[in-house]
Amino acid sequence: MVDKITLEVARYRPEQEAEPTFKSYEVPLHKDWVVLDALNYIKDKIDGTLSYRWSCRMGVCGSCGMMVNGDPKLTCATFLSHYAPGPIRVEPLRYFPIVRDLVVEITDFMDKLKSVKPWLVREEEKPISEGEYMQTPEQLDSYKQFSMCINCLCCYAACPVVGLDEHFIGPAAIALAQRYNKDSRDQGAEERLDVLSQHEGIWGCTFNGECTRVCPKNVDPAGAIQQYKIKAVTEWYKSLLMPWGKK
Amino acid sequence: MKQSPAYTLYRPKWYRKRVSTWWWTEQWRSFKFILRELSSLAVIYFVALLLWLLWSLGQGPESYAEFQAWMREPFMIAFNLIAFLFVLYHTITWFNLAPKAMPVRLNGKRLPEWMIAAPNYAAWIVISAVMAWLILGGN
Amino acid sequence: MAKRSNEPLLWSLFSGGGMIAALIIPVLLFLFGLAFPLGWIEAPSYGSLLSLVRHPLARLALFVICSLPLFHGAHRFRFTLYDGLQIKHLNELIVIFCYGGAVVGTALAAYILWNLQ
Numbered sequence: 001m002v003d004k005i006t007l008e009v010a011r012y013r014p015e016q017e018a019e020p021t022f023k024s025y026e027v028p029l030h031k032d033w034v035v036l037d038a039l040n041y042i043k044d045k046i047d048g049t050l051s052y053r054w055s056c057r058m059g060v061c062g063s064c065g066m067m068v069n070g071d072p073k074l075t076c077a078t079f080l081s082h083y084a085p086g087p088i089r090v091e092p093l094r095y096f097p098i099v100r101d102l103v104v105e106i107t108d109f110m111d112k113l114k115s116v117k118p119w120l121v122r123e124e125e126k127p128i129s130e131g132e133y134m135q136t137p138e139q140l141d142s143y144k145q146f147s148m149c150i151n152c153l154c155c156y157a158a159c160p161v162v163g164l165d166e167h168f169i170g171p172a173a174i175a176l177a178q179r180y181n182k183d184s185r186d187q188g189a190e191e192r193l194d195v196l197s198q199h200e201g202i203w204g205c206t207f208n209g210e211c212t213r214v215c216p217k218n219v220d221p222a223g224a225i226q227q228y229k230i231k232a233v234t235e236w237y238k239s240l241l242m243p244w245g246k247k
Numbered sequence: 248m249k250q251s252p253a254y255t256l257y258r259p260k261w262y263r264k265r266v267s268t269w270w271w272t273e274q275w276r277s278f279k280f281i282l283r284e285l286s287s288l289a290v291i292y293f294v295a296l297l298l299w300l301l302w303s304l305g306q307g308p309e310s311y312a313e314f315q316a317w318m319r320e321p322f323m324i325a326f327n328l329i330a331f332l333f334v335l336y337h338t339i340t341w342f343n344l345a346p347k348a349m350p351v352r353l354n355g356k357r358l359p360e361w362m363i364a365a366p367n368y369a370a371w372i373v374i375s376a377v378m379a380w381l382i383l384g385g386n
Numbered sequence: 387m388a389k390r391s392n393e394p395l396l397w398s399l400f401s402g403g404g405m406i407a408a409l410i411i412p413v414l415l416f417l418f419g420l421a422f423p424l425g426w427i428e429a430p431s432y433g434s435l436l437s438l439v440r441h442p443l444a445r446l447a448l449f450v451i452c453s454l455p456l457f458h459g460a461h462r463f464r465f466t467l468y469d470g471l472q473i474k475h476l477n478e479l480i481v482i483f484c485y486g487g488a489v490v491g492t493a494l495a496a497y498i499l500w501n502l503q
Contacts, residue, residue: 014260070274097261105261138352160277163266164469203393206465207344208280226348229397236394268472281470287462290407290455291491293415297452298495300418304439305502308432318423327419334415338408367408375413382417383427384434 003029005080006087007038009050012098020098022089023047029084035075036064039090039102052102059216062150065157066102067091072157074216093153095163109153112169115195116177121188139184146179146224148217155211155221167200171211171221174202178224181231197232205229282333283340289333296327342367396461396485403458410451436502445499452495453488460484 004026012020025046027038036054043050054064057076064075069089080088096104126133155171156162162170177196181189196202205225212222271277303314317323346363422429430438438444464484468474 012262014262020262095266097263099261141352141357160266160270160280160469163270164472165474197394198391201391203391203397204465206284206462206469207347209344209347210276210280212347220347223347223350226344227350229394230348233394233398233401236392237398266472268470271470281466284462284466284470287459287466290403290411291459291463293407293411294452294456294459294491294495296419297414297448298491298498301439301448301495301502302498304432304436305498311432311435315423315429318419324420324423327415327423331412331415331419334407334411337404338412341404341408371409371412374409378410378413379417381438382430382435384430 003084005029005038005084007035007042008087008089009039009042009102010089010091010098011050011101012092013049014100020091024087027080029080029086031081033080035066035068035073035078035080035088035090038080038088039075050102051100060150062152065093065152065154067094067157072154072214074152074154077216093157095157095159096153104153106153108166109151109156109170109173112173113151113176116169116173116192117188117195118173118176118180120180120183120186121191122185123187133185135184142184143179143182146175146182146219146221149175149179149219149221150217152216154214154216155219158210158214160208160210161204161206165200165204168204169196169201171205171225172219174205174228175219175221175224178228181228193232193235196228197236202228202232283336286333286337289330290337292330293334338371342371396457399454399457400461401458403454403456403461406451407455407458411455440502445502449495449499452499453492456488456491457485460488 005028007025007027008022009025010020011023025038025042027033027041027046030037034057036057039050039052039054043052052064052066054076055061056063059074059077062074065072066075067073067090068075068078069083070091072093075090080086090102092098092102092104096106096108099105149172151172153172159168159171161168174196177192180186181192202225205222207222207226209222212220215221267273271281300314303310318327342364345367346360349363351358351363417427421427439448461484464480467480467484473480
């Protein structure tokens, strides 16, 4: 006889109710099951109306981010047995508008991400005949950590400034901007500075550190942001004291 | 009794929850964070205290004695103890966060965080010792 | 190109002030706020303390110790007001109150230290 555990899942059906409610479901407590398995069990066997996002179920796609007992987690990487005997509270990611049940609206993040130009910016592309851009292991190392971001938005759900300030660009976007700024092949640092150093770009950050704590891929967005603050400050003083720069 | 939602049939309404003013009381972690930020008030208070001390010194020995008498008042001691604890909290959280802002690479490998924090603590101890020595009349 | 904000200046003051506050304030507050009044350590005499602070280098150091931590506290408190009380719509008032206060404190420190006999 397999043990059971209760999941209290947030439900929101805009055509039926004005506010989210909670519905309890009992699922088997298998040793190797994660919260995502439980949600799939609910949808398959108990309540087919439950809506949620998921994809790879192995922690690389970033689709299944949700609040588990008040903490942002990848549900494919969060074991049921960790919370036994339960109950486990599953809610949609905090600080995002809720579309339905556990599905949130992330267009705002996508716009912010696009604004920091998360791609290699070059003044001139090397012709193919000249071969690839070469990079030493040290050069790779300087940005690799920030490239591990899977856009799961757990950091946004953890950051109070994201919840309080709609103009704050947010941890993942800044970390990804840094990923490209520190890439030896990139020449777009100047362009990104304009976006990030605007009033709410990065300056809303108060180094709370929650983003780094919850990140499932150890990207350390808080570190990226503080490093970027120092860079922005040096650039600011440079432009003040040496205004004859390459403007 | 159901509330009827305001929506159009094919465009469900997003639910947006307003962040409560008391969001920072909901979790111990958030509360600790706000305490850390409130240490700024203890820092400002200390500067005010220092200015008072310096002003008293400038006014003469009686003023200095009066300052010292005020410092001995029980409520001042309690206040200073609380401020001291907040300032200590600032110092410790400041040094522990410093490594995040300054990643140092040696031979291609990133130095562990305690190696960046440790020199800060060491500097703190040395500077405190030197200041105490100067104040207590060493030359 | 959009105008870049002047936050970097304020953040660098916050950062410098925070470092000074972290390194220097604990020992000073401990001595003058607790150890001397409670008699754990004998307080320095008026003469010895005065001769220490009136030295020009000491005055300069004390000016920095008074001024930068004020800007640190002002900056941090400003963001605490934004995030803690959610009164960011009073932005202009908060900026004037916080940094204005720090400027006033700095001027006061300069005045007191300049006029130390």
